[in-house]
Amino acid sequence: MTTVKAIINGLPVEVPEGTTILEAAKQVSVKIPALCKHPDLHPTAACGICIVRIKATGRTLRACCTPLEHGMEVITHDPEIVAVRRGIVELMMSKHPNECLTCARNQNCELQTMCADFNIEKSDLDSIVPDLPLDESTKAVSLDPRKCISCGRCIQVCQEMQNVWALCFMERGIETRIAPAGDISLAESPCVKCGQCSAHCPTGAITEYDEAPTVWQKLMDPELHCVVQIAPAVRVAIGEAFGFPVGTNLTGKLYAALRRMGFKAVFDTNFGADLTILEEAHEFVERFAHGKSELPLITSCCPAWVDFMEKYHADMIPHFSTCKSPHEMVGALAKTYYAQQAKIDPQRIFMVSIMPCTAKKFEIQRSEDMRSSGYQDVDVSITTRELARMIKQAGIDLRSIPEEQPDHMLGAYSGAGTIFGTTGGVMEAALRTAYKLVTGANPPRPDFTVTRGLKGVKEGRIEIAGKEVRIAVAHGLGNVESVLERVRAAKQKGETPPWHFIEVMACPGGCVGGGGQPYGATDELRVKRAQGLYQEDTAGLWRCSHDNPYIQKVYADFLGHPLSEKAHHLLHTHYIPRPVYQR
């Protein structure tokens, strides 16, 4: 590897050729501020805050997109540079509403932090906040274009990372705004509600659609029996909002906090994940070993992926697992099985899902199948970020609260259920049960590590009873289409499919990197969150979904067997093409 030697602020640095000045400066403990650059995204040099001076020429260049050159002498901070940065921040402020106290990003905003760092106490610039309407049409993400600083992160995320193309820059210069193409709402656009725009936005311009007030209101209603479930990825990320090390698993503390908030029963989406695996593994084995309907089978747990598929790849519907997502399964069972067992009128049950995801807010009403219990199976879905705020509002000290257990009926789970929260986890969990179904025994080693890690598309071959199972795992919607193209090409030529089983999650890293997770996710954090889940997997009582005795019990007492008529009614769904416009 060729390296370059240079000087930053008088300190010698040596970095691989091609390293930007911004990255190189970190080596000598120098932080160059920037508002547009994000570790997930390539630099666009939009904000201009990262300017630095090249000593030899006196020129200023943007550190985010300028590679360090051999022998270069760089100055990152001097009074003039700081004054320019201040000026840029001041200009941004002049176009930004002064609403920090009532903003969802209060105390968690990159622009606010920048203003604080530069200590801009007053500005002589006139305020010219654009008069643009709030777009809450998706009821999943909220777009407040007035708060946009035109950094372009959401655009790059939506267009390049996710390949959705719902958002674009409209107009130019000072009129520039973020919006769907033309004068339409986000709900009318190709938006799949993944919320990655909100997770990458440095300000409050794009946030989750806040439903915490509804949850509080329902918790106060004496007529209602409020129950709750938490998704796998929530437990290893929420700690970041309370100062825990990244990846700390707070499951027991969350159960306790939710009970204190007033929930009558605390369930776990991981139970639903185990149930999903039982259904989906049977579905897979029917297709794989018994030749019923087409291969590959494609996973369907991710609502943004389902929406993307229905909008753009409806020809894949026959390949889609009909399994509902885990939280929908728990919702359906809460209002049937649990209601019967606990002798509660299902009409009084109010089910809240806590998800790492903004698309789940959309999913709970995506079709009539989401009312399989006779009621809306999940009443409200809130994100990890909303729950973190609610815990703070409730005055609960998460650090010291003792751990509790879930309500096991719909709360006990296996390690296979917990790894659903990371890319590859659904595949790994399904393979464990598929192995058992085909061979009659658990896999000798339940770790199918080929599914793990952050590579955009992971491929592998697994042998089950002498037969090869070819799998693919994709995460980040931008990685999906190459996979689907290969499936299509093989179909057209009448060849055997390139894979038998495909897992897709819309967000990079899977749900641990979900659009509703605490801000600031990077690959480094995603890996640590995933490690938290893998640790729980190996530490648990059961590694395989089918070994979870509460899953066995729900089949014995209520559902019959996987893919039974009752299971089909409550746990499965349908897909229809929903073309908006072809991007």
Next chain:
Amino acid sequence: MAATAPADVPAIAKKWKDKRGSLIMALHDLQGRYGYVPRDAALELGKLMGVPLARIYEVTTFYNFFKLEAPGKHIISVCMGTACYLKGAPELVARLSEKLGIKAGETTPDKQFHLQQVRCIGCCGLAPVVTVNEKVLAKVKPAEIVDQVYACAKGA
């Protein structure tokens, strides 16, 4: 007024598809055909050229040249180049705006007039200049602009 049925779109797409950086030229052709860039024609063009609609809107809203709505029957262009500006062009825009009830860049509800500001049209000696369709009005006085525009429209 041209209907928005994108009958000509395939031909335009075919002409420009394989040429690098040709989106703007294709959009020029589209606007030449319809007088503006209709949304469904843009969609069809995007599909045929493999360009997302979001990218097309980024281009069409970036450049003032492109129109997203059907312009009026009579296009009034007020030159806002330096000479015309100093000779009173803003007053002309204000008078027309008031009379027609629209801002610059808009079209009257009856689709008769479209008012737009343009940069220098290259005859500064005649400032301030207004064009109505192809007709050039020179050294226009604020008090006379409305009548002159109506006269042009009648004669057209």
